Amino acid sequence: MTDRKTIAVYDARAGDYARLDPSDTPSATLAAFLAALPQGARVLDLGCGPGTSARHMVLAGCKVDALDASAAMIELAAAIDGITARQASFHDISGTAIYEGVWANFSLLHAPRADLPHHLSAIHTALKPGGLFHVAVKEGTGEGRDSLNRHYTYYTEAELTGLLQKAGFTVGPYRRGRDKGLSGTEENWISVTAHA
Secondary structure (H helix, E strand, C coil): CCCHHHHHHHHHCHHHHHCCCCCCCCCHHHHHHHHCCCCCCEEEEECCCCCHHHHHHHHCCCEEEEEECCHHHHHHHHCCCCEEEEECCHHHCCCCCCEEEEEEECCHHHCCHHHHHHHHHHHHHHEEEEEEEEEEEEECCCEEECCCCCEEECECHHHHHHHHHHCCCEEEEEEEEEEECCCCCEEEEEEEEEEC
């Protein structure tokens, strides 16, 4: 189920969110993800936000499908040349063996914990064999709302690894960091690139 309060925050703050990452160069994590993909790869940017990562993917020669549940975010992403953007939720992930890569950067953490196994299974099915799946989440336990009223599900490395393996993924090394997001609060995060 898509959390309407979370989507309302992103609809209202899309411009602010886009200004959080004005960089003309991809992050080290995104650069490594793109370098590992075949030339001309088809990539799903899941929870694409304003299209910041998708723009880097297009510039790297990828064919990009960008999905987000926020209409305001999709409007920003769709304005970028080369991006096919549509408003959709995680429950709309479909298709079999169509993507070389799926990028879910701080998006699946908005899904309820009970829904994540279904979403991971759908992503695994949508990826071609050996395809890459990047996922980043906030580190911790439990579920709750932040100061902006967005819903978050927090994961430990062990829990996320177990969920990914159960969905059929081979899990790569984790990256860790601590950043300040839209709410202004610094939080720890973990990310990993897994193989289908």
